[in-house]
Every structure is written in C-alpha cells, then in structure tokens.
Amino acid sequence: MSAPVSICLLRTSAIGDVTHVVPLVRTLQQAWPQTTLTWIVGKLERKLVGDLPGVEFITFDKSAGWAGMREVWRTLQGRRFDALLQMQVAMRSNLLSVGIRADRRIGYDRARAKDLHGLVVNERIPARSGEHVLDAIGSFCEPLGLKQTGVRWDIPVSDEARAWAAEQLPGDTPTLLVSPGSSHALRNWRPERYAAAMDHAATRGWRVALVGGPSPAERALADTVLAACKLAPLDLTGKDTLKKLMALLDRAQLLLTPDSGPMHMANAAGTKVLGLHAASNPDRSGPYSDRRWCVDKYDEAARKYLHKPAADIPWGTKIEYPGVMDLIAVDEVIERFDAFAKSQE
Template sequence: MEQTATGIGPLLDRFDGVSRIALLRGGGLGDLMFALPAVPALKAAYPGSTVTLLGTPVHEALVSAAHTGFDDVMVLPVAEGVRPGHEDPAAMESFFRAARERQFDLAVQLHGGGRFSNPFLLQLQARHTVGSGTPDAAPLERTLPYVYYQHEPLRSLEVAGLAGAPPVHLEARLDPRAEFVARLPETLGAALPPDGQPLLVLHPGATDPRRHWPAGSFGAVARAAADDGARVLVVGDHSETGLADAVVSAAVGRPAGGTTGRSTHSGEPPVASVAGMLGLGELAALLARADVVLANDSGPRHLAQALGTPTVGIYWAGNALTSGPLGRGRHRVHLSWVTNCPVCGADVTQVGWTAPRCPHNGSLVAGIRPGDVYADVRSLLH
C-alpha cells in the first residue's frame, strides 16, 4: 500500500468498489462530535457513497436535529464496551442480521481502543475494516495504534486516512435544521433576547462530575455578564435542572427565580434557567443563536463549537489534549493542571484502559478563577 505525507497520518490507498460505509461510534453527544470530521473525508474519498452511523439514541436524535453528513443511523444494541446496559442476545442478533443485510463495503471503528469495539465491528462482515486498536484488541484489516492522549477529532481523521481519505475539515461542522430554528422563539418566548442584546448560554454539567466547575463560579460569570447588559440562559437536560437552578441562584444572590436586581425591557430576568425545556433540535438552534457559550468539557460545548458559535471552555488539562478546540480566535480554554485526586491523592493522569480511576468525584477544575473566565467571555461578547 502506497503511503504519502498528505493527511493527519499515513494516507493509504483507497479500497475498490466502496459505496456503503458504516461508522461505529457509541457514547454521548460529545463523542459523536469527535467522529464527525471523518464523514466528509470519507464521502470525498468515495464519491456517491452513503455513510451509516452505528450510534446511540442521542446520536440518532442529533442526526434528526442537525445536518451532520450521515445518511442514516442504526441504533446500537446494548453490548459490553460499546453501549452500556443489560445485554439482550435477541436484540444483538437482530442488529447484526440487519447490518449484514446491508452488505457494507467499509466499516470504520472510531470507538476507542478496540478491545470490545473491534470484535463488534467484525461481526458486520464488511469487506474492509479500519480503526484504532490497543495491543490486546482484535486486528482489523488496517489498524492505527491506539494512544489515549491523542486529540479525538484528529484521531478520527487519522483512521479515515487508513481508508485513503484525506481531511476535508479538521473539526466537526453542523447546521441546525430550519424547523428547530423556527420553533425556538415559540419554545422560549421572551426569554430570548431582542436583536442587539448579547446572549450568553451556560452549560454547567458534564458526564464526569470531576469536570464540573462549581455552580458559584458559573454564577459569578453570569452575574458579571448580566451587569454588562447580556442576557444569560442556563441550559441542561432534565437531570441537570437542579444544577442550573444553583447557577441562577448564585448569580442573583437569592433562590432561583429572582433577578440580578435590574430587569430587561421585556421584564424577563437577565439570568434564567431553561434546563429541561429544550429538545436536542431546539438546543442546537439556541446554541447557534448564542453569541458565546460558556461550558465545561461537555457535549453542548462541543455542539456549540460545531455550530460555529464562539465558546469558552473549562477544561482539566488532560481532557484539553483529547477534546479541546484547535483554534483560539473563536474559542478560549481555561485549564486546570491538577494531576492528583483532591480527596485521596491518586494520580488522575493514568486514565482510559490503562488503569482504573479512584472512586472520588471531586472537581478537578474548581481552582479556575471566575474573573479570568469572564475576561474571555466579555472579549467574545463585545
């Protein structure tokens, strides 16, 4: 196979006769953002091909909510190391039967080190397979060595290069679907600011609680932004409504539902929670509408970046290596350099498949200062 210097890693020869491509990526919203750069690369390398996402229900919802480049989605069954839950052998067999009937020409594994995902991918019986793998993973036809501390979107492009597909975009790009943009004013009403008033959207959650910046810190930034004339909306899913209320409470200095002491022309409080009110389509429309999004390392932050909205991200340094934005013109990153658990002192840099983590969930980013964060938020808002 001929190798060239074009691409993120080695760019190998294209396969012959590829028209049906399957791409495996489980996990949450952010995980899918990491895989998206591979889609336009594969489609450009194989003109006229279709790319089917093998993903989770939240991925299926995003494909319905935004223009992602995927042609369709097959929702993964529960399977160890691929999608957590209680396995159903009948559902597993039904999934593989349907997948094999599609006769995929190429299957692309973008789900981690391959210990579980490579055997899963091989059951599709695609003509060609590419992906990453740890030393103990089942080999694919072309395999990239898996190293945990690699930027995930660039890893996806390096894997695409194994199939002869050079990069088109270095990071995910999305557009919200028009129907959700049109529905947003009806959903949020007067909570949306009028034209000309800056809109700051905050997301204080993250799957891993160690990535949570304190609610009081988010609240301090929200209060400063409101005092400078911005409307601030706090987003989250139904499980994050309490966290969002805590941010609002910290911002207004009283139980959630008050104001910062000055109302907007519409009578709406300048800091408010809309957590639990938005489906994924409306969330994408709101993030695209925002002037700036401030968030932990989380799915909504990655989604905002893909939608082209400037972001300020709160990151533990190790996560910034794997998932931080590449540029600093539109995106700012505030780093915590903590390397040990604040409770037991365990080394938190040894993560991934190499070592189990300690059981503590104390924040690794609590030391990041709100004043420093707001300086970046303000520079992007105005």
C-alpha cells in the first residue's frame, strides 16, 4: 500500500508502556520516512520520549481532567489523520480519542478491548494471546500493511545527563541499581529483602545504588530499605530525572526491580534486569529482550491465590494480592544475581 501522509499515535501512559511504543515509531519511520507522526503522550512520559527525532508530540495532562482533553482537541482542531493508532483502552483515552479525526481508527481486538473501546475504533489489530505487551503494541502497524520485525529504541540522552551519571557512578566498578518501588504497591518486595540482596551484592565487590522518584511514598520506601542495609548503598532516590535515570542505567550492569517503568527503561537502555515477578507474568510484561535473570513465581502465585495454574488463567491476569511478592525468597534473588555476576567474569 502507499505510505500514509499522517498517523496519530495515542498512548499517553505509563512509562513502561510508552517505552514499548518507541520500537513501533522506529518501524513506521523506517518504512515511511515521509509520513508525519504525531504522538499524544502524557505529561510525565513526554519527559522520557519527547525528544525522539521526527515525531510531533502533543501533551495530554490527565490531571487537568476535561480541560486537558479540550486542550488536546484545540491543538488538533482542523486536522485529520490518515490513521489513528488507539493503543490505550482505558476510558479516559477512549474519550480523548473521540476528538481526534482520522479516516482509519485502529484499536485492540475484542478480547483486549474494554471501557467502550470498540465504539471509538473502526479496525482492530489481529487477535492474539500469549504476546508480550511490546509485541501487541508493535502489531498496530499490521492493519497498515507493515510488520514489526526488529526492535530498536535509541531513546536520546543528553550529554548533561550522561555527565551527571558519570559523576554519580565514576569508573568501571560493576554496578547494581535497585529501583524498589512500583506504581502498584502490591508488586513491591519487602524492604528487608531488598536490603539483604543489596548487602550480598556489596560483599561481592559490586557498587550498589538505590534509585527512585521524588514522591513521598518512594522516599519512605527508600528510607526503610536503607535502614535495613548493613552496608550502606549510594542513595540517589529523588535525585535523578527520567533522562538521568537512562544515563545511570547505561553505566550499570544490572537493575533489581519489580514490574515497573524502570524495568522497561533498563531494557530499552540495554541494561540487564533482575526482575521480581509474582503479581505479573514476565512473559507478558517482563524485560522484553532478556528475561534470563528474572525470578518468576507467577505460576506459583496463580496456584496459591487463584487455585489454577498460570496456563489456565486469562493472559495478562494480574495477581495483585497482599503477600504475593513474599513468594520470592531472598535466596532466589541472590542465586540470579550470582549467576549474572558469573556471566560477566
């Protein structure tokens, strides 16, 4: 088919999912370099991807409610796209898409659609189960006649951010970054378990750095982790930005984290991830490129809390129950760390 003149991408959040859109942008740019790409993205998320070359970004401030939607609609007034890729099924995003004019409105298949998604699209991506979220997002180019066969990020990071990261993590000492918090609190591991794993890494001669956002909840979690550590790590909590975190990740060898935005940022940066998975399925939402170093207790969680093996529950089911992350033992995390450390020798 001939190249579209213009495509609008709608995926406003969250950080991890926004990183999954970047390879789709690269696929579209490679196939159709003359096509105008407009991405409607969240205010925070734009700080991570908003400098991707060749893309027009329009910020949606969800905290502004209806005023935020109207601002997006005003910005797009008088414009019509050849295609809208509606990659977010939440009610807010479905309502936002109503004010975006497009000839082709491509959305999720019926099994993955919700919150009246079917009313705002006129085409759907292929129905598939068992896909990683990144592959599902990548399939949005298929109704347009393309196929995402490669995955590339290359998210820009400024020299200033890289210089700051080099000041925090100088030299070439092997470094473990620990990002303990998820936006879903039930995915978080116990602070004392993080501390035990961090102390082990330190005794192995690794530099250990704690990272996290500036929110009171993340500061409180970091303080609890620090209080439990016998060997004090470097505390960078609240000191970085999204771009600075990308630069830190680029200097680190491994990130320890639950299912969270930093997990997917690390994957995009090419940094290996020791992911903690019990509440979510790593095959669906773990680090896309390499899940060898993850601890996977998802099936055990399904059997304990849902009384079925993971193979018998709907793909993408979240098992966010109190105590679910306690299924991950410190020894299991240490075993994965040691295996990774050995692979680096």
